[in-house]
Amino acid sequence: MDNKKITKILKLTSQLMELHEVNAFKIRSYTSAIYSIDQSSVPLENLSKEELQNIGGIGKSIAEVICQLNESGTHAYLEELLTETPQGLLEVLQIKGLGPKKIKVLWKELNITSTHELLEACQSGEVAKLKGFGQKTQESIIQAMEYIASNQGKWHYAQAEPAVNALMDVLNDRFGKANIALTGDYARSLEIIDLIEVIFSTDQPSTAIQSLKNMDLISWDQKTSSPFTWRGTLSDLELKLVIYTCPPDKFILEQLLRTATRAHLLSPIENHQSLGEFFLSEKFASQEEAYAKAGLQYIAPELREGQFEIELAKENKLPTLVEEADLKGILHNHSTYSDGKHSLREMAEFCKEQGYEYLGISDHSQTATYAGGLDIDKVKAQQAEIRQLNEELAPFKIFSGIESDILNDGSLDYPEEVLASFDFIVSSIHSSLSMDQKKATARLIKAIQNPYTTILGHPTGRLLLRREGYPINHQAVIDACAENNVVIEINANPWRLDLDWRWVHYALEKGVKLSINPDAHEKDGYFHMKYGLLVGRKGGLNKEMTFNVLSRSEIEAYFTSRKEQIKK
Structure with missing residues (x-):
């Protein structure tokens, strides 16, 4: 396990210890170790118990815990704490502004053991009545939970990047780079990603879809898929993935239509046409040719948002982007x-x-x-x-x-x-x-x-x-x-x-x-x-x-x- 994974588990352990009111000195030993690991550049993955104890802030008991983590991914004391903790409280621990002490009050006084129960108690006003909470805290809990709910299934671009790169490497090797293209939000480099979209150029869509079903990196959702569209998830992240098939003569068009936002495609160009209508009216050998024939400077995928780019492209004034x-x-x-x-x-x-x-x-x-x-x-x-x-x-x-x-x-x-x-x-x-x-x-x-x-x-x-x-x-x-x-x-x-x-x-x-x-x-x-x-x-x-x-x-x-x- 790398240092980040180790500190993440140690932090969870210390939170559960505080939740169960374990001896304060023992909790401090965990927080001290977490701080030392955070400050250290020494990888803990292959260190012995003796070597771990040579790192300031790591005593004998924590060294034993880290050795267990390196061997099995967990440790005995954490498993003991987890058996004493309702599963739903682990989700409650993730809510901003709620520490273990307040969660202990919610658990013991209102019998709250899940985020669902917590939201209901907030909406009914029960949380505000608790000592040390009040209306303001109750409202902040509701806001934090709504924010978490609205972000389910979403990932940072940087989190998605390794999985997407691995997928594209496999697809390119198997089917040829010229036949595969990323589109959608990821192709435009959005900061938050909730769907990966890929286009697969083929004149045998059914065979192509079948060939995707047993790939290790992705999980197929048979119910939502169709003969021309593969739907599922990137297995590592549970990030939604759609792979569209299209005939080779539609490949450039599909890239143009599926990469840009609706606002970009609805932007007016000459002859009262929208850009999207123009793309549908002709065939193009490349995306560069498509924009040129539309009377526009070529617009890089990351700029196709429907903001300022069309007007600048009409005047050939798009910037040369920093590299x-x-x-x-x-x-x-x-x-x-x-x-x-x-x-x-x-x-x-x-x-x-x-x-x-x-x-x-x-x-x-x-x-x-x-x-x-x-x-x-x-x-x-x-x-x-x-x-x-x-x-x-x-x-x-x-x-x-x-x-x-x-x-x-x-x-x-x-x-x-x-x-x-x-x-x-x-x-x-x-x-x-x-x-x-x-x-x-x-x-x-x-x-x-x-x-x-x-x-x-x-x-x-x-x-x-x-x-x-x-x-x-x-x-x-x-x-x-x-x-x-x-x-x-x-x-x-x-x-x-x-x-x-x-x-x-x-x-x-x-x-x-x-x-x-x-x-x-x-x-x-x-x-x-x-x-x-x-x-x-x-x-x-x-x-x-x-x-x-x-x-x-x-x-x-x-x-x-x-x-x-x-x-x-």
Whole structure:
């Protein structure tokens, strides 16, 4: 088992221990071990009991548990706790805002043992009557449960990607790459996927459908399938999958019609025709030819959303979308100085190995005590290490930044003299997230107006499929960034992807540059850059408006110039 799977099981164990009111010291031993594993870069998969005990925070009993996990995927104490716990309470433990202590009250006082029973108790007002709950807590539970229900069967693009790639490899090998195409939401690189759609070009549809029925990677749903359409799921994720068959002469047409949104296809072109009607009126040798004959510049699949792309394509003004090779450095990353898994040196050396020219380190600020935020002494220590590493790693450069918490009143964490010591500042909200739109927007705008804010971090604070972001007036926030020369982050973490791609084009129209940042808390986090890139491309982001296409010397000059302007 990898470290993430191990910590996930240890967290479940500690939650169940708290639910059953096990000795607090024993619970602390689990939470201490979880923290140590999260901070460590040492794989636990093949370590002996003795080697595990050499890791700080892991004692003899936890080492035995990890050995059991590596052998069987579970451990005896967890199984004992599970036998004492109603199965439905495991689902209740996933609800945001409900910890084991409150769940214990719900279980013992209202006999709630499932999410269904919890929702009924909330709707009848019984939960609000419990001591320590109240109407506000009851409403937040209902909202959290409705949010969970609305996201059933949905996956992050990044979660779906490995399974989709594996499927396409098998299909391409078996039937030929020229006969298979991905379409739908996945082909347009949407951030959330609930259906994978594939087109199979064949003049023998029945034979093709039969050949798909016993593939290991997919599970067939006979009831909903037909002689021309295979329906089922990707087995690993239980993600819905549809494979359409079509004759070879319809293959290009099917790609055009099934990849684009309805809004894109209904867009008017010449002669009062919609684009979709035009596609149906002729035959084309390629998708590029189809758009050319429609009098349009070729529109990449990720742009076929029915937003701004048709009008730009009519005038041959579609941007040349930014590519991974354009990115020269990565900003907004964390190290062991706060809550990262790898040291500053490790983060820098790995970044350099990946071919980047610079790394922007921006650990959490002092108010973020939950994430090991840097007090002023730790800031000085980190900046001293950065100077030393820069001498050693030159011409590669580490820029000294901080992810400064935006406080409740919109001000930034740290006194002005500390803010002035950084090369750049990512300003982000991490606390008091239950704001209305007016308060959240005003809080962000005040931070944007602070001269030390270089980049606005993950503007809505959303965690996709886990929690909605605080509501903001995107237009007002983007306008404020334009007025104050503040870059907006596209946070590339697959859970965030924030700024949302639907607002990228507006930011570009207002002249606001965007920075694709991984928010990496470990070395592997750098690989999330490609998901931020997909978000930028969906919104029409070009090289010129991408902040971190600047070279090391260019971005250094930018930071220096900005700091000099503050002094004036």
